[in-house]
Each structure stands twice: as structure tokens, then as C-alpha cells.
Amino acid sequence: MDAWLERWRERRAGLVMAGLVLVAAFLWWDQRAVSQPAGALAPEEPVQEPPESTATWTFKNHTITPLAAFDIHARILGKERYRFDRAAELSPVDLALGWGPMSDSRILEAFTIDQRDRWYFWRSARMPVPETQVVSHSANMHMIPANGGVARRLKAARVGQLVHLKGQLVRADGKDGWHWVSSLSRTDTGDGSCEVIWVESAQVADRSQDM
Incomplete structure (x- = not known):
């Protein structure tokens, strides 16, 4: 039972870490700015x-x-x-x-x-x-x-x-x-x-x- 419990804890820790990596990757992508060329890209007034x-x-x-x-x-x-x-x-x-x-x-x-x-x-x-x-x-x-x-x-x-x-x-x-x-x-x-x-x-x- 102790060995099974230890494996379960290790698996849970691995899943939590994987989840944190995915969240970090999403936040990085969501916040990454898009580069644009020079010039007024939206010249019109609202x-x-x-x-x-x-x-x-x-x-x-x-x-x-x-x-x-x-x-x-x-x-x-x-x-x-x-x-x-x-x-x-x-x-x-x-x-x-x-x-x-x-x-x-x-x-x-x-x-x-x-x-x-x-x-x-x-x-x-x-x-x-x-x-x-x-x-x-x-x-x-x-x-x-x-x-x-x-x-x-x-x-x-x-x-x-x-x-x-x-x-x-x-x-x-x-x-x-x-x-x-x-x-x-x-x-x-x-x-x-x-x-x-x-x-x-x-x-x-x-x-x-x-x-």
C-alpha cells in the first residue's frame, strides 16, 4: 500500500506540474506582442x-x-x-x-x-x-x-x-x-x-x- 500511495503522489505531482507548464505557456502566448512594420496601420479616425x-x-x-x-x-x-x-x-x-x-x-x-x-x-x-x-x-x-x-x-x-x-x-x-x-x-x-x-x-x- 505504501508503494502504491507513493506512486500515486508522484503521478499527481507530475500532473500538477504539467498543468502549470501548460498555463505558463498559454499566458506567454496570450501576452506575446505581434510585431508590425513601420507606418500608420490604422490611419482612419473612429x-x-x-x-x-x-x-x-x-x-x-x-x-x-x-x-x-x-x-x-x-x-x-x-x-x-x-x-x-x-x-x-x-x-x-x-x-x-x-x-x-x-x-x-x-x-x-x-x-x-x-x-x-x-x-x-x-x-x-x-x-x-x-x-x-x-x-x-x-x-x-x-x-x-x-x-x-x-x-x-x-x-x-x-x-x-x-x-x-x-x-x-x-x-x-x-x-x-x-x-x-x-x-x-x-x-x-x-x-x-x-x-x-x-x-x-x-x-x-x-x-x-x-x-
Whole structure:
């Protein structure tokens, strides 16, 4: 019995180690950035228009109110998964997105970008473009996937890839009084400046010609 128990313990330890290796490999792949050539890969400005309807709907016990139709081609500058904060029930992932000059590898190499606590941070020892262009051509955006397929694509997206998102900027209201309201401007900063997107369609690709 002692020999059998020892073999079982060794096998269990081996399975645990194999599982940890697989998790580490997945995290490495998920976080590995995609390199891109120089040039503005997402030159178009985001398109924001009045919503087709102001009718609200319910999603995961929240009331969703459309504020604007939204369409954006951008480069993924950062991705952060959220599982435990109040908003995670609606939005499992934030994407920091860049377009125009902030989709150009030559410009981005001067920046360090990170995300935490639903915020997007950038810093640069030498500014290759004016700060106003950084502000107006990049943003942290909270993703609310409209369905499981969109959720899987957003979660699998990697830094450096190009993304085309279509949906709506929204306000979300919980039954507990909590609310989340999207910015409707690309030039604001600070609290409330992030876009909250109801993502109806998400296309992700490595190169602009693949979009």
C-alpha cells in the first residue's frame, strides 16, 4: 500500500506540474506582442454617429442605454483581463487602442504602455509626436461583448494586432445603483474618459491587409 500511495503522489505531482507548464505557456502566448512594420496601420479616425435607436435592453442584470453608434479600426497597444472588479461581469477585457500616428511602430517604439485598474498609462522619455496627438489618437476602451463569439475573439487578441470593432457606446446601470458611462469624446482625459463599447462585431488580424 505504501508503494502504491507513493506512486500515486508522484503521478499527481507530475500532473500538477504539467498543468502549470501548460498555463505558463498559454499566458506567454496570450501576452506575446505581434510585431508590425513601420507606418500608420490604422490611419482612419473612429466613426461616431447618433444611435439608430434609443431603446434600452437588459444584459446580465444591467440596463444598457445606447449613446452613439461606434466603428473603429485600431492597433492594440495594450490588453488587460479583468475577473474580480465590479465591472468584470459586463466587461472581461479592456483594450488600449491606437490609430493614426499611434498605430505607427516608429512612433510607438518611443512609448512604454501599461494598464491597471481600468486605466491606460503611457510614458516616453522623448516625445516623437505632440502630447495632444497621443491623447486624441489613443484610448483605453472597456469591452462589453454582445455574444460569446465576440468575447472569445477579444480575449484572444494580442498586443500589436489590428482590430476592427463595430457596436455602440453605452451607459450601463446596475440594480444596485452602480453605473458606467462611456465617453463620447476622443480628446478627453482623466476619470470618465474611457469608452464603454457594446461590441457587436470584432475582427482581429496581424496585418492591415488582412482586415
